[in-house]
Each structure stands twice: as C-alpha cells, then as structure tokens.
Amino acid sequence: MKTLLLNKDEVGRLISMKEVIAAVEEAFVAFSGGQVDQPDYIGIHLPPPRGEIDFKLGYYQANEVISMKASSGGFPDNPAAYGLPTNMGTILLFDGRTCALTCVMDGSLITGLRTGAAGAVSVKALARKNAKTVTSIGTGIQARLQIRAINEVMTIEEIHAWDNHPATLAQYKADIEREFGIPVVMAASKEGAVRRADILVTTTRGKGTLVEAGWVKPGTHIVAIGTDQQGKQELDPAIFRNAKIVNDSIAQCVTKGETWHPLNVRIITQEDIHGEIGEILAGKKPGRENDDEITIFDSTGMAIQDNTTASRIYRNALETGVGTFFEFFSQPAGRQHA
Amino acid sequence: MKTLLLNKDEVGRLISMKEVIAAVEEAFVAFSGGQVDQPDYIGIHLPPPRGEIDFKLGYYQANEVISMKASSGGFPDNPAAYGLPTNMGTILLFDGRTCALTCVMDGSLITGLRTGAAGAVSVKALARKNAKTVTSIGTGIQARLQIRAINEVMTIEEIHAWDNHPATLAQYKADIEREFGIPVVMAASKEGAVRRADILVTTTRGKGTLVEAGWVKPGTHIVAIGTDQQGKQELDPAIFRNAKIVNDSIAQCVTKGETWHPLNVRIITQEDIHGEIGEILAGKKPGRENDDEITIFDSTGMAIQDNTTASRIYRNALETGVGTFFEFFSQPAGRQHA
Structure with a gap:
C-alpha cells in the first residue's frame, strides 16, 4: 500500500485560493446536507508556557474521505529554543472504503487557507x-x-x-x-x-x-x-x-x-x-x-473544511505527479500476522 | 524538521517482546501514578459491511511523548476487493516539548504486541x-x-x-x-x-x-x-x-x-x-x-501502552539507524507564512 507524502512547500503550490474556496463551499453544503460525520475534537493541553495540540476528525460520506488534522499552537519557546514554528500541523487522509492511509501532508497552511476561504x-x-x-x-x-x-x-x-x-x-x-x-x-x-x-x-x-x-x-x-x-x-x-x-x-x-x-x-x-x-x-x-x-x-471552523481542502490538494498531487510515495506495508492481504 | 518513517517490517524488527513487556509495565505504572493524559478516543463508524476507525491519543508526561494511534478494523471486503488487510493502523509520535511530529510508523503490529505483553x-x-x-x-x-x-x-x-x-x-x-x-x-x-x-x-x-x-x-x-x-x-x-x-x-x-x-x-x-x-x-x-x-x-487496553511501546521502537530505530527521514517542512522558524 502506497501513501503519498506532501511537504509544506508542495502543499502550498498544489492548490489555488480559488480551489480552496470551491472546496470550502463543497464542505459547507455537505455539512448542512447531513453528509458529514465530525466527532468532537480531542486534544492535550501541555503545561504552560506551552499551548495545546488538537486532533480534528471528519468523514465526508459522498467522496469517501476520512481526514484527521493534528494541529498544535501556542508554543512561544519553539523558535528560540528549538528552531521550530510556534504552530504546526499534520493532516492524514484515509480512503473511507478501506481505511487505508492514502496521504500524510504538512497541515500548517490549510487551517489558514480554509478559514480565509470561508470568509470569501x-x-x-x-x-x-x-x-x-x-x-x-x-x-x-x-x-x-x-x-x-x-x-x-x-x-x-x-x-x-x-x-x-x-x-x-x-x-x-x-x-x-x-x-x-x-x-x-x-x-x-x-x-x-x-x-x-x-x-x-x-x-x-x-x-x-x-x-x-x-x-x-x-x-x-x-x-x-x-x-x-x-x-x-x-x-x-x-x-x-x-x-x-x-x-x-x-x-x-x-x-x-x-x-x-x-x-x-x-x-x-x-x-x-x-x-x-x-x-x-x-x-x-x-x-x-x-x-x-x-x-x-x-465562522468557528470545521474538520470538513480541512477534509475537502486536503482532498483537493491530494488529487492535484496525484494528477501532477507531485510528492513522495512511501510504503508503510507491503505484505499481500490475507497473510497478515499479529 | 525531520520526521522518521517506519514501515511494518521495520517496526516488527525494531522491538523484542521483552522490550514490549517492559514498555507496558512502564505504561501501567505511569497511568496509575497520574503521569498520563488519555482523552476519550474518537472514531468513525462506516456503513456496513465496513467497520470502524478509531483515534486514540495519549500523553506521557515523564518522557514528553504524545502518541496518536489510528486503527481501523472490520473491513471484510478489503482483501478480495482491494488487496488490503481487514485491519490497519498508523501511529504518530509528537515531541511534547514542541509538538513537532517526530515519527510516523505503521501501527498494525503494536496493538497486538502491547496487548500480549499486558497479559505477561x-x-x-x-x-x-x-x-x-x-x-x-x-x-x-x-x-x-x-x-x-x-x-x-x-x-x-x-x-x-x-x-x-x-x-x-x-x-x-x-x-x-x-x-x-x-x-x-x-x-x-x-x-x-x-x-x-x-x-x-x-x-x-x-x-x-x-x-x-x-x-x-x-x-x-x-x-x-x-x-x-x-x-x-x-x-x-x-x-x-x-x-x-x-x-x-x-x-x-x-x-x-x-x-x-x-x-x-x-x-x-x-x-x-x-x-x-x-x-x-x-x-x-x-x-x-x-x-x-x-x-x-x-485488560481493556490503553493509549499509553501504544505510547510507551511506539516510543521504544522509535528510540531503537534512531539508535540503529533504521527507517527513512522525511522533511514535512524546512523553513527556518520565524519565517513561517500563513
């Protein structure tokens, strides 16, 4: 099974704001039309001065994509102490038909993009x-x-x-x-x-x-x-x-x-x-x-916006051959142990 | 920022059952000692005959590791229709100090191993x-x-x-x-x-x-x-x-x-x-x-068992040079946009 990996630069290049707007429109219609399963998010609050990390899950029934976005924010010491941003994110996409992991992409751009698109x-x-x-x-x-x-x-x-x-x-x-x-x-x-x-x-x-x-x-x-x-x-x-x-x-x-x-x-x-x-x-x-x-x-923001936006990025990546494939397992089905 | 990727074969080779047992002992002591934050898990139930996918989150304060395990099960059509196993899993590890994504590993072996170890x-x-x-x-x-x-x-x-x-x-x-x-x-x-x-x-x-x-x-x-x-x-x-x-x-x-x-x-x-x-x-x-x-x-199974077991696998991988690094972003801190 091959999983597509997309880094932040690739994510940024793979989608236009017009496409994000279309993806967010699709998300809003799907949500209000009852085609979405979005459980309450879960998270961990780290001890101060650190912030939190949240996990937001969404299932878009019509296109059979399950998305999970891990996003952290509020880590003021990250830049100076660790050379890292204060906020980071990762998005996983799963094929709803099988629950195979199809894509792991950097998620630090998508929250901003889909929230901007919601306003538009x-x-x-x-x-x-x-x-x-x-x-x-x-x-x-x-x-x-x-x-x-x-x-x-x-x-x-x-x-x-x-x-x-x-x-x-x-x-x-x-x-x-x-x-x-x-x-x-x-x-x-x-x-x-x-x-x-x-x-x-x-x-x-x-x-x-x-x-x-x-x-x-x-x-x-x-x-x-x-x-x-x-x-x-x-x-x-x-x-x-x-x-x-x-x-x-x-x-x-x-x-x-x-x-x-x-x-x-x-x-x-x-x-x-x-x-x-x-x-x-x-x-x-x-x-x-x-x-x-x-x-x-x-606008409070919904997992389904991440879902449709990340799905568009993933499809664009496949169509244009961008990204890196990684095989998390290669065993033929039916021969799994443990 | 570099994230270590580990496939299923590597995960299986990187830990012995003795080490899993030690990791699970550590997990049980940490949990009962109040050193663990394990929110209720969230999941999506797919329409029958498909099963479900669950996301289990755990934070081990003493060693500053946050783990998230996505595990799917009960997809009887996967082998014949898609050439995939009926159950799959993925584990993410984050550094609790920064919430950087340190590792993405196949998670299909770990639930079985840590549950076996719990019995021992x-x-x-x-x-x-x-x-x-x-x-x-x-x-x-x-x-x-x-x-x-x-x-x-x-x-x-x-x-x-x-x-x-x-x-x-x-x-x-x-x-x-x-x-x-x-x-x-x-x-x-x-x-x-x-x-x-x-x-x-x-x-x-x-x-x-x-x-x-x-x-x-x-x-x-x-x-x-x-x-x-x-x-x-x-x-x-x-x-x-x-x-x-x-x-x-x-x-x-x-x-x-x-x-x-x-x-x-x-x-x-x-x-x-x-x-x-x-x-x-x-x-x-x-x-x-x-x-x-x-x-x-x-034994009902806890996220912290996945956490300590996956942490041991990750540390063993770093020590022995096993796995593949992937950079989800390379921008220096302080120059992030959006």
Whole structure:
C-alpha cells in the first residue's frame, strides 16, 4: 500500500485560493446536507508556557474521505529554543472504503487557507453586490488571508485597517498594497474604520467587544472569524439584534462562536439564527434579501473544511505527479500476522 | 524538521517482546501514578459491511511523548476487493516539548504486541510462582501473542487450548509447538481445559459466559483480554465473587471491560476491585498473597501502552539507524507564512 507524502512547500503550490474556496463551499453544503460525520475534537493541553495540540476528525460520506488534522499552537519557546514554528500541523487522509492511509501532508497552511476561504464564501452569499470597501479589524496572518480570498470573489477598491500596534498596521498596509495593489487606509480609530465598511472582517484574538453596534451601517456584511472558543469575543452582542445571522455550524456557533454571546445575554434566541451557510449555498434558504440588512457570518471552523481542502490538494498531487510515495506495508492481504 | 518513517517490517524488527513487556509495565505504572493524559478516543463508524476507525491519543508526561494511534478494523471486503488487510493502523509520535511530529510508523503490529505483553505483565504480578500450565480459550492471533509474551516471563510446560472450530485449533497446536516447542493439548471440552489451568487466558470475541465459575480451581490466574467494549463477555460474573480483581484502568474496566458484568448484576461493587495493575507494579498494593486465591486481570487496553511501546521502537530505530527521514517542512522558524 502506497501513501503519498506532501511537504509544506508542495502543499502550498498544489492548490489555488480559488480551489480552496470551491472546496470550502463543497464542505459547507455537505455539512448542512447531513453528509458529514465530525466527532468532537480531542486534544492535550501541555503545561504552560506551552499551548495545546488538537486532533480534528471528519468523514465526508459522498467522496469517501476520512481526514484527521493534528494541529498544535501556542508554543512561544519553539523558535528560540528549538528552531521550530510556534504552530504546526499534520493532516492524514484515509480512503473511507478501506481505511487505508492514502496521504500524510504538512497541515500548517490549510487551517489558514480554509478559514480565509470561508470568509470569501460568505461574501459571495451575503455581501451586497455593490460592496467595494473592506474593513479589517486585526492585521495578522488570517487578516491577510481573508483579503487574499475575498479578492478572488469581488473587486476590493479600498481597505480600512485597524490594529492597536501601529508598526504591525504599517507592515500590513505595505504587504497588502504590494501583493494585491489594493490601497490600504490605516484607520485613526476603530469606529471610523467600521463606519466605512461594506464588509467588516474581524480576525483578532479579542476577549471583549471590539466593534460597537452603533458603528455598523445598514447593508454591512460582517465576517466574524476570531471567536472559535469560549472566552473569545469581538462583536457587541447588540449587533445581532436585527441582523441576519448565519453560522458555519449552528451546533458549534451557539456553544463557542460569536453567536454564543448574544444568546448568553438573551439578545437573541436560537430561533433568530437564519441558518447555516451551507443551507444558503444549497438554495434551501435565502442569502441577502436587500441592500439594507446587516448580515453576520460566524465562522468557528470545521474538520470538513480541512477534509475537502486536503482532498483537493491530494488529487492535484496525484494528477501532477507531485510528492513522495512511501510504503508503510507491503505484505499481500490475507497473510497478515499479529 | 525531520520526521522518521517506519514501515511494518521495520517496526516488527525494531522491538523484542521483552522490550514490549517492559514498555507496558512502564505504561501501567505511569497511568496509575497520574503521569498520563488519555482523552476519550474518537472514531468513525462506516456503513456496513465496513467497520470502524478509531483515534486514540495519549500523553506521557515523564518522557514528553504524545502518541496518536489510528486503527481501523472490520473491513471484510478489503482483501478480495482491494488487496488490503481487514485491519490497519498508523501511529504518530509528537515531541511534547514542541509538538513537532517526530515519527510516523505503521501501527498494525503494536496493538497486538502491547496487548500480549499486558497479559505477561499480569502473570508476573499475579500468577502463582509454581504455575506451569496455561489454558487458552480462543486460538487466534491474540491467543498466540499471549503465549509469546507469557513465555518470556515463565516456563510454560503445557498448554490446554479450546476453540469451537477444530481446524483452527489444530492449526494453533501446530503453530505453537513449532514456534515455542511447548506441547499443546487440544481440549475435548472447555470445562476440562479450564480445570487444568494455572493460568487461564481468554481472547475470544465472546458475547456471553464462556467460562463457568465452578470450573475455575483455586489459585488460578485469569487473563481476561477479549472484553473491551459493551456487549462483549467471556467470564461467568460469579467468578468475580471471591476473586482478587485487578484492572488495567478502573475507569475503563467498570464501563466496558469484563469487570462491568459482575458490577451490572451486583455480584460485586466497585469497592471489591483490588486495584490497578500499575499500583501493584509500583508496590502500592499487594499482588498475589497466597496460592489459593483466584486472581483476575481485566485488560481493556490503553493509549499509553501504544505510547510507551511506539516510543521504544522509535528510540531503537534512531539508535540503529533504521527507517527513512522525511522533511514535512524546512523553513527556518520565524519565517513561517500563513
């Protein structure tokens, strides 16, 4: 049995952002259509200052792929003490028909890519067709990937960016303008940036309200990325009061997403959630219905996004002959011992 | 960062049964000593006739190794339709200090080896010092591995074996006599075989009482292997009434081991469990105290046994230069993107 090995450089070269967006759309439709088995993830918390390692498992029934992503994060001593990144990842793919291990690939790029793509998928489904400006609260790696992905699905005329570290903000402006040629305005205030947004993207590690309800103009589409566990928060819960609320997974968002906060303070009930993005993509529920409504996409991230993205990378590798095969066993079937 | 890849043949050559036994002893002591983090396992059940794939995670704090074993089983169509075994496995090892992926090895041998070794560890701790005969109820792969392991810790003079398939039983006799030179008596009845046991090993996929209480003579040590989930059973619950009951993990055995059955019918309460094998190995609790007591070791299997066994294989590979290194990424730390 041959298993394909893909290193990080190969993974990065094997997929375009357009393909990641298509893979994430497929993931959302499959999930909301009941074609996905995603058990709760398991993990180990290491003693401080170390972070954690999580294992996320997903089975996509329609294409018979089982994926397992091991991802570690929050190891501040790794670079200096060990010459290693603070975050690492590995993805295993198994053929669901046999459970043979078909692929082991570096997984450090995929979480960022599929999360960026999720924002773009929501922009296609929920932003105004005449949207021109994106406001980015947060200027880290995921903020850049959001721009990279959204830039594939619309023409961004201007970006208003805010960060509480001026040097980081200036670097973001320089990088985005060089890479995409989109002018970036370094916002003097969060409020000013939010008021200019057609699309508002939040990608911070926030632990409280960063965006107040009064700042959000009618017609804004909000891509809420940063909150994927209890204790994180970016939006004033009051923003949810009259907004069209869309989740990647309702089950996840109501327990650990941005959507948990307005539920917790009883600004909304679960019945006020419009639906899952996959239902909109499948045509089962409407997306944006007029130019005045505020739409919110709450992204918590799902194993099935890793699954469809990694599957596309694997298929592209086979088609283009990229990667290294390794035989974990060679014994003919029926002659196994022990 | 370099990751060591080990195929099945290499795994098989890299460790002796003596080393597996030592690794499993270490695992039991570490577990009962609170040095282990083993979250509940997660898995996917495939549609019939396919089986399942499980992911078992363990962190051994003292030696800073995190292990994840993916193991699939119950795919009857694999050999004919795909030329693959019905059961497969893969083990990942991570350095707990950084969460770097240090090793990917075939995992199809390790479950069998560490389960066999568990029986031998219990024989050292709980069987009579003058034990000579082993009775084997079940004659499959695990029954053979029990003999291979127990043969490392005592001199077996005779084996009484029972199986309800005469051809399987004859093959077991031929294989064991050839490999170990130990005479095997093909039992005419289960009762007769059990009555002759100094050590009774049960390794069936039984779903009811296979061994009756009246057959078990004083001084017998029972190695109960087959029951590792609800619905499986091998022993008459009445055997537990006056026996010294030892578990690998009390938490697991009382919910899905052989020990669940006498608890369920109230023949015993949890207070009647003598302790965990790791407590006995660590000298915190006595093992066998006289030649008349019946001792029962209930083995449900733990991720930490995979962890310490795979760690020993990995260390042996590094020391002897066996295996293939693969670089999943080569970028210097601090220059990671996305």
